[in-house]
Amino acid sequence: xxxxxxxxxxxxxxRKQILNDVSFELAPAKIYGLLGRNGAGKSTLLNIMTNRIFxxxxxxxxxxxxxxxxxxxxSELYLMSEVDxxxxxxKVKDTFAMAExxxxxxxxxxxxxxxxxxxxxxxxxLAKLSTGLRTAAKLTVALNVNANYIFLDEPTLGLDxxxxxxxxxxxxxTYEERPRTFVISxxxxxxxxxxxxxxxxxxxxTIIKNEAVTDLLANAYEISGPADLVAEYTAGMQILTxxxxxxxxxxxxxAALDDHRVLPDQVKLAHLDLQxxxxxxxxxxxxxx
Numbered sequence: 001x002x003x004x005x006x007x008x009x010x011x012x013x014x015r016k017q018i019l020n021d022v023s024f025e026l027a028p029a030k031i032y033g034l035l036g037r038n039g040a041g042k043s044t045l046l047n048i049m050t051n052r053i054f055x056x057x058x059x060x061x062x063x064x065x066x067x068x069x070x071x072x073x074x075s076e077l078y079l080m081s082e083v084d085x086x087x088x089x090x091k092v093k094d095t096f097a098m099a100e101x102x103x104x105x106x107x108x109x110x111x112x113x114x115x116x117x118x119x120x121x122x123x124x125x126l127a128k129l130s131t132g133l134r135t136a137a138k139l140t141v142a143l144n145v146n147a148n149y150i151f152l153d154e155p156t157l158g159l160d161x162x163x164x165x166x167x168x169x170x171x172x173x174t175y176e177e178r179p180r181t182f183v184i185s186x187x188x189x190x191x192x193x194x195x196x197x198x199x200x201x202x203x204x205x206t207i208i209k210n211e212a213v214t215d216l217l218a219n220a221y222e223i224s225g226p227a228d229l230v231a232e233y234t235a236g237m238q239i240l241t242x243x244x245x246x247x248x249x250x251x252x253x254x255a256a257l258d259d260h261r262v263l264p265d266q267v268k269l270a271h272l273d274l275q276x277x278x279x280x281x282x283x284x285x286x287x288x289x
Contacts, residue, residue: 001028001029001148001180001181002028002062002063002065002076003025003026003027003028003062003063004025004026004049004060004061004062004067004077004149004181005024005025005026005060005061005062006022006023006024006025006026006045006049006058006060007023007058007059007060007061008021008022008023008057008058008059009021009022009023009045009048009055009057009058009059009060010022010055010056010057010058011041011044011045011048011053011055011056012056017205018041018044018205019041019044019045019048019055019205019206020205020206021058021206022041022045022058022202022205022206022207023058023207024200024207024210026149026181026183027181028148028179028180028181029179029180029181030181030182030197030198031171031175031181031182031184031195031196031197031198032181032182032183032184032196032197032198032199032200033183033184033185033186033189033192033196033198033199033200033213033274034046034183034184034185034200034202035185035186035189035199035200035201035202035278036185036201036202036203036282037203037282040202040203040204040205040282041202041205042153042185042202043081043153043185045202046079046081046151046153046183046185047079047081048060049067049077049079049151050067050074050077050078050079050151051067051068051069051074052079054068062076062077075102075103075147076147076148076149077147077148077149077151078103078142078145078147078149078150078151079151079153080138080139080141080142080150080151080152080153080155081153081154089125089126089127090125090126091122091123091124091125091126092115092120092121092122092123092124092125092126092129092137092140093122093123095126095137095138095141096108096111096122096141096144099141099144099145099146103145103146103147104146105146106144106145106146107144107146108144110143110144110174111140111141111143111144114139114140114143114144114170115137115140117166117170118133118136118137118140118163118166119133120133120136120137120140124137130158131157131158132157132158132159132160132163133158134158135155135156135157135158135159136159136163136167139152139155139167139170142155143170143171143174144174147180148180148181149180149181149183150180150181150182150183151182151183151185152182152183152184152185152186153185154185154186154187155167155184155186156186156188156191164188164191168191168192168195171195172195184196189274189275189278190273190274190275193213193273193274193275196213196274197212197213198210198211198212198213199211199212199213199216199274201278201281201282203281203282208281208282209281213274216254216274216277217271217272217273217274217277218271219254219255219256219257220252220253220254220271220272220276220277220280221252221253221254221257221269221270221271221272222250222251222252222269222270222271222272222276223250223251223252223253223267223268223269224248224249224250224251224267224268224270225248225249225264225266225267225268226247226248226249226266226267227244227247227248227249229264229266229267230249230250230251230267231249232264233261233262233263233264233267234251234253237253237255238253238254238255239251239252239253240252240253240254240280240281240283241279241280241283252272252276252277252280254272254277254280254281257269
């Protein structure tokens with residue numbers, strides 16, 4: 001299984017720069033999170049990676065082979081997006097047949113089991129399904145298709161809490177049984193944090209973070225206490241967010257802390273989760289002098 005490499009990809013729509021010199025690699029058999037605010041370019045990037053739209057500059061390589069207009073390479077990539085590309089009268093069982101025709105070796109038995117768990121009949125048409133069940137049907141295809149790179153763009157759209165949990169369980173089941181690379185683009189960051197090994201964060205058309213989740217969170221802190229002591233301790237640091245209630249201030253930083261800094265007794269450090277880290281990183285920032 002070859003790595004997937006995105007090299008210096010740029011994309012504009014009219015005067016708007018959607019992606020600006022985006023480069024990163026996806027390793028075989030890992031689960032990535034692709035995170036960004038609305039309009040950050042996540043869906044555009046996934047569509048470029050799967051040859052649905054074209055970059056203005058840059059390229060996508062599978063191993064050493066360009067993906068663009070290369071059917072052999074594209075047969076290893078599958079994108080499930082929130083956009084409905086199939087006719088509404090298409091039956092669920094027909095989507096299985098389409099995946100078999102396009103990729104071969106579709107896992108029909110497991111797909112049927114998943115449909116039953118979601119409460120969907122193979123004979124249902126997409127038009128008769130609710131938004132959530134239509135998402136569940138599309139997820140069933142995505143988790144059973146014969147591809148080495150599976151891209152899931154907003155995979156929980158319309159799913160209720162029970163069905164979201166079922167999706168997460170099924171994702172981990174298929175990942176353990178047949179390790180492949182999954183890229184999950186979602187706004188439900190707190191729910192997927194435990195699934196992700198690496199995270200790629202897009203902001204203002206560029207990648208601002210690309211690293212292991214554990215490494216990122218190891219250096220993500222909320223620092224709180226009396227405002228004057230917090231300001232003293234964080235002098236020179238990049239402050240990402242700040243809030244104050246009376247004389248108490250809480251700020252967030254995502255950076256390795258200097259072991260030589262003396263932490264005042266009244267100042268507390270707490271690690272951030274991935275949701276709060278993402279929010280802090282994409283909210284701008286200021287530097288304490």
